[in-house]
Amino acid sequence: MPTTFPDEVDEAALADYAARYGDHRFAPVVVLIAAYNERDAIPAVLEGIPSTSCELNVDTLVVVDGASDDTADVAVRYGAYTCVAPTNRGQGAALRLGYRLAAERGARYVVTTDADGQYEIDELPRLLRPLLDDEADFVTGSRRLGSSENPQLLRRVGTYVFAWLVSVMTGQRITDTSFGFRAMRVEVANSVRLEQQQYQSSELLVGVLARGYRVRERAMTMRQRVAGVSKKGNNVLYGYRYSRVVLGTWLRERRAQRLAGASGSSTADEQVSEPARAAGE
Structure with a gap:
């Protein structure tokens, strides 16, 4: 069910985080991981x-x-650094909380990766470099430009279909809408209104494209998860819900653009939160 930030779970998590770490400030780059029952998989990811x-x-x-x-x-x-949400809500809600923390505590760039070891952290410089060279605001990996070890035909077909759909809607060629290894300026992550507790990858990407940010893709590798069980569930149900989020986000962003045009302001300016503004200054 769509939610907005902050809800009572966010408030509890932020209070717990402040009690753990006080008023610390992040390094310029924060690698953000949302994790649910990943005790067996996450050590290898963190070590790398x-x-x-x-x-x-x-x-x-x-x-x-x-x-x-x-x-x-x-x-x-x-x-x-570990922020603990007391209730399981989904990857989207966890990442949204992480984006806010990164902005509030001084990070300039946020990189997302998964806790299951499917992405090659050694490829991190290829995500960061276009941001540092001011060639992009948001950089995402692509298994279609690179490679994937996933043998499921339906999942591969879905990757093609959703990439085509987003490309048609936004007018920019996108080859992979759900690759979880991404890097972005922290204010970009916080400029998009994120409501989805799951399926956040498409909501964020479509929102970023709709706001006119510079998006680049880089060829990257997607491995099989190293341990644990996927939380995505049935492929057909996942595809149906994913498509609803893609279309719903696009329609929401178009409405916001029309309203912003009528009021003479940009949707990006309207949606950027105060912590995100501070981080971008």
Whole structure:
């Protein structure tokens, strides 16, 4: 069910985080991971995240989404800043919380990756470089430009179909709408109104494209998960819900653009939160 930030779960998580870490400030780059019951998979991911990339310091932030195992304790042991949401809501809600934390605490760039080890963290500089060179505001990997170990035909077909749909709607060629390894300026992440507790990858990408931000893709690799069980469930149901989010987000953004045009302001300016504005200054 769509929600807006902050709800009572966000408030509880932010209070817990402040109690853990006080008023610390993040490094310029934050690698953000949403995790739910990933105690077995996440150690290998955290071990691989570098302390610097492209000559910038890197911090890791894990948002634990109401896990029933000891994912949070594992993340802390591996040196990650750890924000614990008391209720499981979904990856979208967890990442939205992480974007806000990154903005409030001084990060300039946010990189998302998954807790299941499907992405090659060694490819991080290829995501960051277009941002640092001011060639892009949002950079996403693409398994179609690179490679994927997923053998499921239906999932591969879905990747093609949704990429075609988003390309037609936005007028920009996109080859992969759901690749979870992405980098963006922190104010871009917070400029899009994120309501989806799941299926956030398409909501964010469509919102960013609709607002006219510069989006670039890079060829990257997607592996099989290293441990644990996928939370995406049935492929057909996932595809149906994913398509609803894509279309719903696009229609919502078009309405916002029309309203902004009538009032003489831009949708991007209207949607940027105060923490995001502060981070961008």
